[in-house]
Amino acid sequence: MQSAAIDVVITNRRGRARRYAVVLAVLLALVAAIFAVTLSIGKTITPPAEVLRVLLGEAVPGADFSVGQLRLPRAVLSVLAGLCFGLGGVAFQVMLRNPLASPDIIGITSGAGAAAVFAIVVLSMSGPMVSVFAIVAGLGVAMLVYGLSFHNGVAGTRLILVGIGVSAMLQSVIAYILQSAPAWSLQEAMRWLTGSVNGAQLDQALPLLLALLVFGGLLVSRSRDLDALRLGDDMAAALGTRVAQTRMLVIIAAVGLIASATAATGPIAFVAFLSGPIAGRIVKNDGSLLIPSALTGAVLVLAADYIGQHLLPGRYPVGVVTGALGAPYLIYLIIRVNRIGGTL
Amino acid sequence: MTDHLLAASGLSAGYKNIEILHGLDLTVPPGKITVIVGANACGKSTFLRTISRLIAPTAGQVLLDGKSIHRMPSRDLARTLGLLPQSPIAPEGITVADLVSRGRHPHQSLFSRWTRQDDEAVDSALSATKTSDLAERPVDELSGGQRQRVWIAMALAQQTDILLLDEPTTFLDINHQIEVLDLLIDLNHTRGTTVVMVLHDLNLAARYADHLVALASGHVHISGTPEAVLTEETVRQVFGLESRVITDPISGRPIMLPIGRHRIANPQQQEKRA
Ligand SMILES: Nc1ncnc2c1ncn2[C@@H]1O[C@H](COP(=O)(O)OP(=O)(O)OP(=O)(O)O)[C@@H](O)[C@H]1O
Numbered sequence: 001m002q003s004a005a006i007d008v009v010i011t012n013r014r015g016r017a018r019r020y021a022v023v024l025a026v027l028l029a030l031v032a033a034i035f036a037v038t039l040s041i042g043k044t045i046t047p048p049a050e051v052l053r054v055l056l057g058e059a060v061p062g063a064d065f066s067v068g069q070l071r072l073p074r075a076v077l078s079v080l081a082g083l084c085f086g087l088g089g090v091a092f093q094v095m096l097r098n099p100l101a102s103p104d105i106i107g108i109t110s111g112a113g114a115a116a117v118f119a120i121v122v123l124s125m126s127g128p129m130v131s132v133f134a135i136v137a138g139l140g141v142a143m144l145v146y147g148l149s150f151h152n153g154v155a156g157t158r159l160i161l162v163g164i165g166v167s168a169m170l171q172s173v174i175a176y177i178l179q180s181a182p183a184w185s186l187q188e189a190m191r192w193l194t195g196s197v198n199g200a201q202l203d204q205a206l207p208l209l210l211a212l213l214v215f216g217g218l219l220v221s222r223s224r225d226l227d228a229l230r231l232g233d234d235m236a237a238a239l240g241t242r243v244a245q246t247r248m249l250v251i252i253a254a255v256g257l258i259a260s261a262t263a264a265t266g267p268i269a270f271v272a273f274l275s276g277p278i279a280g281r282i283v284k285n286d287g288s289l290l291i292p293s294a295l296t297g298a299v300l301v302l303a304a305d306y307i308g309q310h311l312l313p314g315r316y317p318v319g320v321v322t323g324a325l326g327a328p329y330l331i332y333l334i335i336r337v338n339r340i341g342g343t344l
Numbered sequence: 345m346t347d348h349l350l351a352a353s354g355l356s357a358g359y360k361n362i363e364i365l366h367g368l369d370l371t372v373p374p375g376k377i378t379v380i381v382g383a384n385a386c387g388k389s390t391f392l393r394t395i396s397r398l399i400a401p402t403a404g405q406v407l408l409d410g411k412s413i414h415r416m417p418s419r420d421l422a423r424t425l426g427l428l429p430q431s432p433i434a435p436e437g438i439t440v441a442d443l444v445s446r447g448r449h450p451h452q453s454l455f456s457r458w459t460r461q462d463d464e465a466v467d468s469a470l471s472a473t474k475t476s477d478l479a480e481r482p483v484d485e486l487s488g489g490q491r492q493r494v495w496i497a498m499a500l501a502q503q504t505d506i507l508l509l510d511e512p513t514t515f516l517d518i519n520h521q522i523e524v525l526d527l528l529i530d531l532n533h534t535r536g537t538t539v540v541m542v543l544h545d546l547n548l549a550a551r552y553a554d555h556l557v558a559l560a561s562g563h564v565h566i567s568g569t570p571e572a573v574l575t576e577e578t579v580r581q582v583f584g585l586e587s588r589v590i591t592d593p594i595s596g597r598p599i600m601l602p603i604g605r606h607r608i609a610n611p612q613q614q615e616k617r618a
């Protein structure tokens with residue numbers, strides 16, 4: 001009896017660890033596969049051998065430009081932005097125990113986007129300064145929404161509603177700035193309205209990589225505390241988590257990720273919002289959602305951009321495709337949360 | 345046997361702009377069972393939250409072996425002092441074995457591996473709470489009572505020398521209530537675990553407590569042996585209820601019979617109320 005039960009405990013635990021490893025491996029393979037397809041199959045098909053030669057820095061006539069200058073920066077930026085959105089989104093959702101509490105729903109993405117547009121259009125800034133500006137604005141919005149909705153320690157539906165309001169306001173700020181900038185191309189405008197990786201450059205990847213290392217590293221190092229928060233603040237505290245401190249760090253790190261990605265690609269619609277719940281469906285309770293959600297974000301951006309570029313009649317920026325995917329899920333969630341008060 | 349000394353002195357704490365605990369002094373006798381009773385909203389859960397450091401005190405302190413808990417490393421504290429909150433949240437779809445394993449949290453770190461000792465702690469927590477058979481079931485699908493036993497198992501898996509429980513018997517039928525309380529006494533006898541729990545049933549409180557504490561509006565109204573604490577006067581002052589206290593023939597402890605407005609057979613009692 002005793003030994004039978006402990007066997008169940010051990011089998012159960014090993015099963016979780018094994019399934020988690022499989023999930024990570026599959027997601028990684030998926031990212032790699034779509035990345036490879038993006039590099040080799042576009043308007044023209046470049047054989048894998050040639051792609052490889054371009055990647056190794058050889059001069060390959062023809063492929064040089066299409067792979068090295070067009071497809072590679074685009075794919076790299078998609079992966080990095082997807083990782084950032086996926087990671088930042090799920091951190092908020094887990095911390096606040098609500099899938100609707102994602103940064104793109106509660107206004108943080110719009111805040112970073114508005115700040116970036118303002119910095120570029122009005123202040124004529126460029127490069128990493130735009131990211132810094134976006135991060136500061138994102139943090140400002142996070143504090144604002146948090147402050148407005150934190151009533152006696154409970155941040156539930158109130159936070160979502162306040163966030164949706166703030167988000168709508170900031171969206172109109174973006175629209176206003178875009179409208180008063182006459183020299184703006186439609187393509188650029190789309191970037192700030194729904195997100196796009198059109199015209200990606202490799203040097204845009206550097207600030208994103210940096211954000212991923214610093215803020216992503218910070219989040220992952222806190223993954224156990226985040227996991228504990230899923231059991232409620234009281235229980236997390238009882239298990240030795242410093243709840244307030246963890247919250248603060250998670251907010252800073254997640255905003256840093258979201259804002260950096262937004263400054264590079266614009267607010268790619270719903271990726272932050274979708275990645276966590278999709279990863280949650282796959283991972284169940286087998287382990288931390290952070291890395292699976294980051295990988296899911298990368299898959300979403302890569303795949304949606306590929307679909308928008310090559311599989312639809314006409315070309316659409318990535319955010320239009322993710323937006324079309326995310327909207328029905330948002331509606332479903334609102335209905336469901338309304339009924340039962342859901343968690344992730 | 346453990347004799348960690350937990351004590352609150354002059355403890356004031358609360359939420360954003362209200363103070364709930366006002367200069368609370370309470371010493372938990374080591375190796376004993378302490379039961380806290382008090383009216384709804386008098387600050388019992390707030391007190392436990394302050395001890396688990398979810399809330400920072402505005403005045404006074406909580407001392408563990410003479411050291412302020414607010415200056416101890418969190419994991420050290422969580423390995424000595426466990427808490428089962430009043431309303432913990434089970435992540436959707438989590439299995440019993442998984443949830444109970446979360447109790448091992450303070451014994452692990454980001455890079456440490458799960459050990460045989462962890463498995464054994466989970467196993468013995470499951471069997472102590474008679475939840476071994478549920479190990480593979482999702483927690484969402486359990487009855488309220490089964491779920492409560494699983495949460496208690498999780499607190500047990502933490503293997504702390506001091507265990508605080510906020511209303512561990514809610515949702516349990518009378519048989520399971522007694523079983524849980526007996527289990528805590530067993531734990532106290534075999535491991536010397538110091539138990540502090542909040543109970544609403546005054547009679548069970550008096551029966552199972554070595555040390556009974558009555559809280560009223562954020563401070564200790566009276567504390568001591570059940571005989572000293574559970575009196576008609578205490579019940580009147582703390583709960584605003586008339587009652588009779590007699591001796592329980594089963595345990596020899598005091599037992600309280602409430603006197604409401606109805607269903608009173610003996611006219612003498614009716615007068616007492618009026
Ligand atoms: N998170 C919170 N924010 C603000 N006020 C709170 C919070 N939690 C509890 N309170 C208030 O603090 C007071 C004490 O609550 P507490 O939960 O400590 O009572 P309790 O003695 O445990 O009651 P019960 O027997 O109902 O569990 C109540 O007035 C309650 O409204």
Ligand SMILES: [Mg+2]
Binds near residue numbers: 388389390430510
């Ligand atoms: Mg309570």
